[in-house]
Amino acid sequence: MSKPSGKSMDEIVALCRRRGFIFQSSEIYGGINGFWDYGPLGTELKRNLKNAWWEDVVLREMVGPDGKTIEMVGLDSTIIMHPKVWEASGHVAGFNDPMVGCKTEGCKRLFRADKVFMVDLGLDPSGKHVDVGVEADSKAKAEELAIGIAKRFKIRHDANPNPIAFSVLEEFAEIPTDMQRFPCPNCQHRTLTPPRPFNLMFESHSGPIQSDDNKVYLRPETAQGIFVNFLNVVNTTRVGVPFGIAQQGKAFRNEVTPRNFTFRSREFEQMEIEFFIHPSTAKEWYAFWRDNRFAWWQSVGLTSANLQLREHEKDELAHYAKEGAGTSDIEYRFPFTAPGFGELEGVAHRSDYDLRQHAEHSGLRDKMKYFDQERNEKYFPHVIEPSAGADRGTLALICEAYTPDPSRPSGVYMKFHPRMAPVKAAVFPLVNKEGMPEVAEKLYRELRKKWVVDYDPKQSIGKRYARMDEAGTPYCLTIDGQTLKDNTVTVRYRDTLQQERIGIDRVGEFLGQKIGSAQV
């Protein structure tokens, strides 16, 4: 694999384990595929990212494209909701896509059953019926493609064929043995498995008795919790369109192949905004959030060319976004995706799809519409959704921070933005005697009232600096012989290895300046 970033994912994973950023879940039992735990340093890092998001999105004053202060409120909805939520959102149908696989050696492809068609091409010159397998979005499309496929596989067919497509799902799902008649769209061998359900939502049961009557789902996205609370928020706060609801929380998806460390986990955490707007303002708000969110990721330390903003092509757009102002991804070039990129956050104009769906399925219908005093108009607001992955973001911070440096004892250091660094500063007595530990401990106790700081009196000073380099601690404060005479300490900078002396009474002020939250 090419590594334009010059960073090895294996080494990053090893450091994460060694220093306590990320462990495999249930490791002593052999681990469990797709689940990861955060160790002491990783927990602080992820918390810093989530807190920065909350501060910058919900708490901090921000001016929108209309020149007014943005209204944003928080929400904390449950992971398990009424199952109808997921019928309304389309997840029950979407997540139950049956799949068919091809058993032929060398093919072994997997297809969504609803996209697999058998197309009848009439009689070949010897009078035999000819069918080809086609993968397409619709019957019409399959009929269009069929002759080209027959040509590619040199399958002889009727001189004037009238292609007729049959859907695997509709025609064959009930009688699995009939699948033997079905050619594989990839290799044309009649070796497809019967359709098997692929349920991407986690299921459970609410109540002690398991039955279909009390089946529930673990949410596959936090967004629906916001949509179903739309009316509650409008009715209980003084917010009015345009306004946003922000939520952080766990979501669950039975990914087919969890892979790439924490990048594709089955349990993961989202940071989502649903920003409700008048449909006529979609363009401005979409552009605003897209640019704002891209700038935010840069502000927390993803400053290199490894971060990019990518506008979606028309054919990638989700069903609810086809006619909208657009969708874009904020992407990071991880060592395991390089030279490609992996998604950190998607910013999508979801139109009024979700609110309409819930209005329909809940029976509330027009009662779910929003009444806009200013416009004297009742409507379903449109939504701009910036939806970010907290675990993916944390992983990007780790990959970005990882900086090999053979010239220093640790061989590597974690160059976190000070605002993101799990440990902000470490306090060392140069020598663990002669009154230095007492002074150092006093400083440590003072600083830990406000920041995550570390105190380490043991072993050589070089070893202590090296350990802090691997943890990504930006500042080390050392109490030495001179401190006892003039009340100054040395500040050692992680990135430059430079040192300077500052007054011990100025350390708090120094850290406040350096760590203070970044402006977007």
Added chain:
RNA sequence: GCGGGUGUAGCUCAGUGGUAGAGCGUCACGUUGCCAACGUGAAAGUCGACGGUUCAAAUCCGUUCACCCGCUCCA
């Protein structure tokens, strides 16, 4: 779900049927005193798991789990 690879101490690895090892890290004591210093010592291993072959298995066989790579999937 398919194919390939890997799995021995916290980490990196050695160990091809016969008493489980090294370096680094960790901890303690001493020494040193601004970049993983030195000395002494200590803790630390179900050899991924289960089963089989064998007098004897980290080693051979089977199954399984996890991770990595390539497909596939990612509404």
